[in-house]
Amino acid sequence: MDVLKLMKQRSTTRHYTNKPISQTALKKILEAGIWGPALHHFQPWKFVIIKNVALIKKINRMVEKKLEDINTPTFLLYPTIKTMANSKLLICVYNTKDFTGIIERFNKEYFKKAELAEISAIAAAIQNMLLEAENLGIGTCWLDMPLFCREEINKLLKIKDEMVAVLTLGYPLSKGKRSPRKKNTVVTIS
């Protein structure tokens, strides 16, 4: 498929059918992630897959409680919770800090740049996965609100890396509408 067409066609999906995601489809989505651009050949990502719906619901309840405890505005809390509640599969995305782990001993400024580069590479891997999912007719939502609860989630999953995102996946029951694109976001210097 035309990649630009695919990018425009993708939209955040918050309502999913009960159809499970096959292992073949999941494998392709993860493959798209790991083939993202890797800064200086480092591939600082780790993907933790959760298919167990009871576990998804448990994580969702933990996130909901945490977001309520910290008085998260409802317009941020409910879309997150409702999307996760009916999702069929989660991909928890982690930063293994392979790059910053080495850059750590250099100066602070360099470390800050390395940190940004590492997160950027992981974001590119996430976008690859969203696009491959779209290509397979699978809906996704990229969530960062669960990060407020990342220590608790890590404890539950017995993971030590730093969580940077949670992706919800499922076959779309309905699709979201894209917002119009902002104008004047490109500056050409000649």
Ligand SMILES: Cc1cc2nc3c(=O)[nH]c(=O)nc-3n(C[C@H](O)[C@H](O)[C@H](O)COP(=O)(O)O)c2cc1C
């Ligand atoms: C970095 C990032 C973090 C996001 N975090 C959340 C979130 O925590 N909760 C949520 O409901 N949606 C979240 N979203 C989804 C956005 O709300 C969604 O992308 C937006 O509504 C635009 O929709 P579109 O992807 O169809 O353009 C996030 C998206 C991005 C890119």
